[in-house]
Amino acid sequence: MRKKQDNPLLTEVELEFMTGVWETGGGTVREILAELNKRQERAYTSVATVLKIMEQKGFLTSERADRSLVYRPAVPKADYQKTTLKNLSSKLFNGAPAALVARLVDDEDVTDEMLVEMRALLNERLGDDER
Amino acid sequence: MRKKQDNPLLTEVELEFMTGVWETGGGTVREILAELNKRQERAYTSVATVLKIMEQKGFLTSERADRSLVYRPAVPKADYQKTTLKNLSSKLFNGAPAALVARLVDDEDVTDEMLVEMRALLNERLGDDER
DNA sequence: GTTTGAAAACTATTTTTTTAGAAGTTCATC
DNA sequence: GATGAACTTCTAAAAAAATAGTTTTCAAAC
CATH class of the missing domain: 1.10.10.10 (Winged helix-like DNA-binding domain superfamily/Winged helix DNA-binding domain)
Structure with a gap:
């Protein structure tokens, strides 16, 4: 156990x-x-x-x-970032990480450049093949 | 003031x-x-x-x-979500929201479907014109 | 070998958060 | 106008987090 x-x-x-x-x-x-x-x-x-x-x-x-x-x-920052995001997602976004991104997207302080950067990250992991 | x-x-x-x-x-x-x-x-x-x-x-x-x-x-959930993300971003992601997405992206529990959903959200706000 | 200085370990205080009992209020009913 | 049920308000205590004073340890310097 x-x-x-x-x-x-x-x-x-x-x-x-x-x-x-x-x-x-x-x-x-x-x-x-x-x-x-x-x-x-x-x-x-x-x-x-x-x-x-x-x-x-x-x-x-x-x-x-x-x-x-x-x-x-003893804990890498990246790991803790992940833990925190999981926690936040479950406590405030009904466990849906996409909802979290939705909120980022409609924050006027987040620039188009940042959004483009995010999209690049997503594409990287998903593979650009389906465009 | x-x-x-x-x-x-x-x-x-x-x-x-x-x-x-x-x-x-x-x-x-x-x-x-x-x-x-x-x-x-x-x-x-x-x-x-x-x-x-x-x-x-x-x-x-x-x-x-x-x-x-x-x-x-007195505060809509969406507003509070935004506040929290801003806070988290500044405290744990050097003020870079994209870093936050980067962390979501390499979380193996986040499915491809979720990622596709996120990308759709980004595209929606950015406009798909530049593909 | 005693003193001294820098550090850890121990202990304590203060502040914030969480929980809840006790006292007071209101209003319908007798 | 007394009684009681269903509230709110007031007060406080318990628990957790944050801060720091006091004591102990230990090596080096005299």
Whole structure:
């Protein structure tokens, strides 16, 4: 009987942290702190606490180097993006990803260029043969 | 100087409530309670409290009918979907909605049929002329 | 071998979200 | 005008998330 990993989502703050870690590839608490404080001031221990929690949740791994812990992403950004889209799709779009695209399409802030780009992506996977 | 509505997002539970309200079009606390309890048991006053909060946040309107309050959506589902996608896009996709579609495209659970549907939506807005 | 400094681990506080009991209101009915 | 059922409003407590102070650890510097 497989346990299925019960994909938890990141909280607001955790996501901000994770974004920093994905961007930089990770580092020591102090390094990550420095990165995060560009956006918002936070105490060293706050960051350390959250990172530890994220490790427990399985989003990060840590490894000792010298006296410090070095944290690295345990989950690729692409995977988490997928998880999030699945969740959003099921919670707000009746489980229909196409409905989600429909909403993007009628957002006036989304430019034609972006739409063309999206179409290219779709065609790529579908194969252009049926045009 | 425009105040800009500071579009707040719904919390987990609020979204569940809102989903019920969108589906049914709204109703009295007791009616909404009945709808929600199909999924999870909750006390009458819990539901009443959350609905009140959601009204304060501007997601619902209320109106007295007989002795009861009748709650109705103040925000169309489509609008909220858009808000959420914008948020997600900025927080997790570097503000590029196309990146979001890219992720949908390489999700093996998304069928070709769905992709074709998405493409149709794009073409519709873009106009098929350039094929 | 004692002091010192940087870090982790532990513990605690504050804030936000979720849940719900208790008190007050309204209105039909006796 | 008292009673009671069906509400809303008020108040608060429990749970979760976010922040940070205090203590401990450990190596290096004196």
